[in-house]
Amino acid sequence: xxxxxxxxLALGVCLTPLTVMLIAQPTWGQTQxxxxxxxxxxxxxxxQKVQQQExxxxxxxxxxxxxxxxxxxxxxxxxxxxxxxxxxxxxxxxKQQALSFYNQALPLRRAVGDRSGEAVTLNNIGxxxxxxxxKQxxxxxxxxxLPLxRAVGDRSGEARTLNNIGxxxxxxxxKQxxxxxxxxxLPLRRAVGDRSGEAVTLNNIGxxxxxxxxKQxxxxxxxxxLPLxRAVGDRSGEAVTLNNIGxxxxxxxxKQxxxxxxxxxLPLxRAVGDRAGEAVTLNNIGxxxxxxxxKQxxxxxxxxxLPLxRAVGDRSGEAVTLSNIGxxxxxxxxKQxxxxxxxxxLPLxRAVGDRSGEAVTLSNIGGLFQSTNRPTQAITNLQQSVQISLExxxxxxxxxxxxxxQENGGSATALVDVLINQKKYDQAFEWVNVFTxxxxxxxxxxxxxxxxxxxxQQALDNWSQQNQQxxxxxxxxxxxxSESLPQQIxxxxxxVYSQAETISRSFPEVAELFETTPADIKNLTSxxxxxxxxxxxxxxxxxxxIPNNVAFFIFNKDKLSVIKKSIEPAEFNxxxxxxLKQVQNDGDASxxxxxxxxxxxxxxxxxxxxxxxxxxxxxxxxxxKLRHLPFETLYDSKTDKFLIQKYPVNYLTRISNxxxxxxxxxxxxxxxxxxxxxxxxxxxxxxxxxxGAEEEVKKIKEIxxxxxxxxxxxxxxxxxxxxALRFSFLHLxxxxxxxxxxxxxxxxxxxxxLFADGSLDIANAALLGLQGTQxxxxxxxxxxxxxxLNDIGIAGVAYIFxxxxxxxxxxxxxxxxxxxxxxxxxxxxxxxxQGMTKGEALQxxxxxxxxxxxxxxxWSPFVLIGDAR
Numbered sequence: 116x117x118x119x120x121x122x123x124l125a126l127g128v129c130l131t132p133l134t135v136m137l138i139a140q141p142t143w144g145q146t147q148x149x150x151x152x153x154x155x156x157x158x159x160x161x162x163q164k165v166q167q168q169e170x171x172x173x174x175x176x177x178x179x180x181x182x183x184x185x186x187x188x189x190x191x192x193x194x195x196x197x198x199x200x201x202x203x204x205x206x207x208x209x210k211q212q213a214l215s216f217y218n219q220a221l222p223l224r225r226a227v228g229d230r231s232g233e234a235v236t237l238n239n240i241g242x243x244x245x246x247x248x249x250k251q252x253x254x255x256x257x258x259x260x261l262p263l264x265r266a267v268g269d270r271s272g273e274a275r276t277l278n279n280i281g282x283x284x285x286x287x288x289x290k291q292x293x294x295x296x297x298x299x300x301l302p303l304r305r306a307v308g309d310r311s312g313e314a315v316t317l318n319n320i321g322x323x324x325x326x327x328x329x330k331q332x333x334x335x336x337x338x339x340x341l342p343l344x345r346a347v348g349d350r351s352g353e354a355v356t357l358n359n360i361g362x363x364x365x366x367x368x369x370k371q372x373x374x375x376x377x378x379x380x381l382p383l384x385r386a387v388g389d390r391a392g393e394a395v396t397l398n399n400i401g402x403x404x405x406x407x408x409x410k411q412x413x414x415x416x417x418x419x420x421l422p423l424x425r426a427v428g429d430r431s432g433e434a435v436t437l438s439n440i441g442x443x444x445x446x447x448x449x450k451q452x453x454x455x456x457x458x459x460x461l462p463l464x465r466a467v468g469d470r471s472g473e474a475v476t477l478s479n480i481g482g483l484f485q486s487t488n489r490p491t492q493a494i495t496n497l498q499q500s501v502q503i504s505l506e507x508x509x510x511x512x513x514x515x516x517x518x519x520x521q522e523n524g525g526s527a528t529a530l531v532d533v534l535i536n537q538k539k540y541d542q543a544f545e546w547v548n549v550f551t552x553x554x555x556x557x558x559x560x561x562x563x564x565x566x567x568x569x570x571x572q573q574a575l576d577n578w579s580q581q582n583q584q585x586x587x588x589x590x591x592x593x594x595x596x597s598e599s600l601p602q603q604i605x606x607x608x609x610x611v612y613s614q615a616e617t618i619s620r621s622f623p624e625v626a627e628l629f630e631t632t633p634a635d636i637k638n639l640t641s642x643x644x645x646x647x648x649x650x651x652x653x654x655x656x657x658x659x660x661i662p663n664n665v666a667f668f669i670f671n672k673d674k675l676s677v678i679k680k681s682i683e684p685a686e687f688n689x690x691x692x693x694x695l696k697q698v699q700n701d702g703d704a705s706x707x708x709x710x711x712x713x714x715x716x717x718x719x720x721x722x723x724x725x726x727x728x729x730x731x732x733x734x735x736x737x738x739x740k741l742r743h744l745p746f747e748t749l750y751d752s753k754t755d756k757f758l759i760q761k762y763p764v765n766y767l768t769r770i771s772n773x774x775x776x777x778x779x780x781x782x783x784x785x786x787x788x789x790x791x792x793x794x795x796x797x798x799x800x801x802x803x804x805x806x807g808a809e810e811e812v813k814k815i816k817e818i819x820x821x822x823x824x825x826x827x828x829x830x831x832x833x834x835x836x837x838x839a840l841r842f843s844f845l846h847l848x849x850x851x852x853x854x855x856x857x858x859x860x861x862x863x864x865x866x867x868x869l870f871a872d873g874s875l876d877i878a879n880a881a882l883l884g885l886q887g888t889q890x891x892x893x894x895x896x897x898x899x900x901x902x903x904l905n906d907i908g909i910a911g912v913a914y915i916f917x918x919x920x921x922x923x924x925x926x927x928x929x930x931x932x933x934x935x936x937x938x939x940x941x942x943x944x945x946x947x948x949q950g951m952t953k954g955e956a957l958q959x960x961x962x963x964x965x966x967x968x969x970x971x972x973x974w975s976p977f978v979l980i981g982d983a984r
Contacts (some may be wrong), residue, residue, distance in 0.1 A: 807933025851896030954983030
């Protein structure tokens with residue numbers, strides 16, 4: 116659980132208004148007019164004060180020059196002075212006044228045909244809007260400046276504007292686009308010898324890589340920036356870069372090295388008078404000492420940071436430091452004092468619109484109440500924290516949502532734990548189900564999955580765009596102290612959440628994408644078929660102050676119970692990793708012993724509960740690392756039986772009103788229910804040839820004569836789209852790639868299925884018309900199994916097809932030789948023909964292979980996900 120807040124500095128857009136170009140403007144030195152000569156001397160004097168950062172003293176001098184320029188009707192120099200006045204006001208934080216001066220200068224520069232000066236002024240206006248949080252407006256001005264800098268051949272100005280555009284996209288969370296602009300700026304800055312600007316851009320690129328989790332790459336760019344800041348004497352930039360390097364080392368766990376860089380940054384921030392930067396660095400040093408267990412020393416630095424954040428009006432930084440101080444007191448056992456600091460931090464995080472900080476502080480308060488045996492208050496605060504985290508997740512970029520959920524799941528773990536301890540089992544499962552569904556919803560967004568209803572899709576697209584704007588505003592709070600920004604965020608939040616509720620009501624098929632509050636368990640379990648017992652093991656591990664347990668939720672249509680068993684996470688993870696290697700290696704017989712140990716952990720504690728419910732079908736909801744585990748292979752050493760030999764086993768992606776609703780008999784009446792639409796070996800070339808799959812689909816036709824089979828060129832995507840509506844059973848004996856990376860061996864991109872005329876992006880599954888499909892079998896597909904990653908795996912693929920309308924999906928956890936696949940599939944369809952349910956048919960097909968003494972490698976990877984009836 117992320118219990119400690121911190122803040123990091125990142126060097127932003129270049130603050131100088133292209134001063135070299137401004138000074139190069141015509142002066143009054145070419146005339147003998149005494150007033151002009153006086154104006155020239157005053158201008159030099161004012162510029163000198165700007166260079167000494169004496170902005171307040173420079174302003175009245177510039178104003179004198181402005182009056183003279185107007186009396187002399189010298190529009191060029193009038194425009195020049197107006198830009199300097201804008202720059203001074205900008206540097207003093209008087210953004211609206213700066214805009215006023217820049218907007219007066221702009222038409223003058225156009226009137227005298229000064230395209231170079233016009234570009235400068237447009238860039239500076241963009242910078243002000245950027246600081247005000249109006250990113251789109253900033254982009255408009257930067258994009259107007261850019262072609263002018265190119266037209267006049269100003270490569271330095273072009274580089275600066277490209278950097279500034281990159282920073283806007285960076286703030287908007289569009290990291291890849293930001294990199295494109297930074298990487299366009301960098302060679303130009305080098306070409307014109309702008310070492311200071313080069314250092315800025317290198318630092319900004321480093322910050323992007325750091326935000327993307329690529330810490331080593333971030334270090335490379337920071338370390339390239341650092342000597343440049345020193346060479347040009349930019350002590351402020353040097354301090355920022357040193358702080359950023361320290362933050363990377365801290366994130367990498369190298370705390371002493373982080374301290375070295377923070378301690379190098381600190382005197383520089385003081386030397387240049389950067390009190391805000393000094394406060395951040397002091398806070399970061401305190402955080403390192405806290406992590407090192409030196410709590411009193413951490414307090415010293417936090418207490419040094421706190422008055423500085425207040426002095427510079429940094430309420431967001433103040434809230435961070437207050438929360439960090441509270442965490443130290445909590446660790447020291449001074450719970451009441453900790454609560455005082457948390458309660459001082461909380462209203463500040465809300466006032467500045469820092470939802471992430473609010474969630475962390477609420478989580479800390481909840482943990483404090485939990486540790487002091489005040490469960491009611493603990494539940495209230497932890498629930499609020501979890502809701503905020505789920506709401507924030509919605510606004511993140513697709514590729515970051517899953518990681519965010521994993522890194523911010525501590526509050527949910529703590530919440531579920533305290534609810535179980537209070538025997539509030541229903542509420543505990545409702546929250547578990549929310550996070551289970553959120554994980555799957557993240558996957559659908561990760562691959563940008565579509566929905567069938569075009570109106571719903573348009574509503575989703577509009578919502579996503581507005582939600583991205585909300586997240587960009589939240590990110591800006593780190594650098595922007597504008598009083599109006601929190602209010603903007605609150606207003607936009609209200610719109611976004613209201614819009615989500617409207618979409619959920621209007622389009623039930625997409626409601627799960629917006630779930631941030633738990634659905635009532637009675638509504639959830641009402642759809643569970645009679646005779647089905649559902650179990651969901653939930654790992655409650657690696658959260659401070661909470662014992663490491665696995666919680667088992669066992670329920671059927673009418674009853675829910677929970678059992679907790681203590682585990683050692685490191686040992687369990689090692690056991691799981693070892694087992695997954697063993698079952699994927701047909702030459703390794705040690706799977707029996709390891710599978711027995713896992714049976715004792717994951718099945719034995721709940722076996723009596725399961726048997727008491729007399730299941731006809733055992734349904735398992737597996738999440739996280741358990742998602743890759745073929746539970747049916749777990750071995751009971753007492754009875755010498757695999758779990759599959761005791762019960763038909765299937766898997767559920769989650770419990771919802773849609774996941775197990777009654778079979779669609781109306782649609783089934785119009786489809787061939789005892790027939791299969793089968794496609795096999797669509798591309799019989801060397802790397803993609805599947806001769807066994809070809810035989811597989813031919814045998815299906817022999818078993819169920821009403822089936823239709825297509826192979827080679829006939830197995831086209833167009834044919835599948837046109838014929839799928841006619842069949843209840845769809846069978847695709849073709850390559851599919853459901854790994855995180857592309858499947859290079861079979862020349863397939865990730866999340867695609869191979870057909871003769873191309874590949875299907877499964878994100879478009881909802882457009883296939885699968886409503887009423889009872890089963891879609893994905894034979895010969897590849898899924899990565901790596902327990903070091905909490906990737907969604909085949910469950911995400913199944914979820915996509917479930918949302919597209921399919922009642923069940925059969926697919927493999929790993930690639931299997933096509934002969935073994937053929938045997939299993941043939942037996943499965945023979946069992947279906949005899950009237951067995953899907954669950955029973957798969958169980959009996961597996962039992963036949965077990966009777967032939969086959970290793971689990973051959974029979975266990977194919978799993979049924981969804982309705983087993």
